[in-house]
Amino acid sequence: MASTSKYTRWFTKEAQAVLLISAITLLAIILGLVVKSAALSQTRTLSRAGVISEAPLGWIVRQGVAQEPLIYSASDPGDPYLKYAVSLLPAVPGGTLGDSVVTENLNRARTLNAYKVLDQTPVTARGKDAYRISFAYVQTNDPTSMPVVVRGLDFYFLEGNQVLLVTLEEQAGMFEGALPGFMTFMESVKYTPGGAK
């Protein structure tokens, strides 16, 4: 009896209002997170030199100049280290896809600080044979701040006499979180040889 009256006292109209407000707020937050997910999955189509892909909406797009292999890159304006890039490299004449991977890694080792290949695996992606390369280097662009370790992931695809390279770069501590978005981007890449740069 005593416990019943205690329960009744606790579950007053005011207490019910508190519970209702908490429930509404929780529901609002859940809906807000659904909106967040929908906003983050919004994409824009990038198309250049026969390479078409779906990049996140609102990202800053840079197109490569004529001499460089970069077709375009898309960077998150809210994260200075997060970047997706698509490049077209000339395939090593008479060589395999693995030879092109080695050549590109050697080029990077010459230009990037402490560049290191962490892992190299043949995989199937976009329905094609590919090489998946995991790498890291140290970025020291800003002399006023500490050097930052950048981690990256490459997917190499042989496309006729060219190699299509799709790359992710992100600050090491946030790399794992960037992977799902990048995999969606990488799977969206379509290449038709012969497009003008």
Add this chain to the structure above:
Amino acid sequence: MEEKKTSQPILHKKSFLGSNLVTFVLLGLFLVLEVGLDALLKPTYSATGLVAAGIFMAVIPAIIWIVFFYRQDRLEPEPKGMVLQVFLLGGLVAAAVGIPLVNNVFGVSAWIYKTWWGNLLGAILLVGFTQEFLKYATVRFSVYPTAEFNERIDGIIYSTAAGVGYATVLSILFVTSSGGVDLGMGAVRVALTVLAQASFSGVTGYFLGREKLEQKPVWWTPLGVCIAALLNGLFYFFDGALSAPRLTATGSTVNPYFGLALAAVLAIAVTALLSWLIDRDYRRGLGPQEA
């Protein structure tokens, strides 16, 4: 004591504008001084100087607005110590829960400006509801159950104190993260943010005050929190989306004035509505009650 209560309503014949003229003049002077000094001196700040500037720029409007709302309670002014405690509690809740939740867990700034609908809905559902719930909880679980909370207007007074406390921490964060750039415009934004946070939680406070002193249905205060969250979200949308930089072929352009003006109109309209509700209660003679 009872006689004192019934004779007090004569005080309310003073006009709203007249009785708060000092508040508006002080706020105007503060803004003119801030904008003028920033334009004339173009100061650069060290890290410590920026924190000091941030505290100064956030606390002065907070004091002005808290005095403004405190002066609305003309029948039985609340204990200043208790109003101060709720103010501090509002600030602590913002620093410990509200800001980390909105900025880090929801990561609002990273995605909210991508689409207009994401901005509007995100502002209401994540920013508005989180902030208004926390300010509501600050009052509901501190001063609301006490005997001091014995007028309908007390809900507004304490809720605005919580709102000003919350806004003060937001403002300090805003100034320190700005790196000291364009603090003249920053002063306007800070004064407006404090008014907005105070007036929106004042809406919840109005519903809370009536819930305690009248027989209201269960949905009454939840409705108040929802209205406050909606207004808060609209303010965030106006102040953020309409003032966000836009990329053009020649770089980026920022026009903060349109969004800021809309946000100002919203905050001032809600404040005027609250003042009108308070005056209406006084005219009806709804004074302190035994809680």
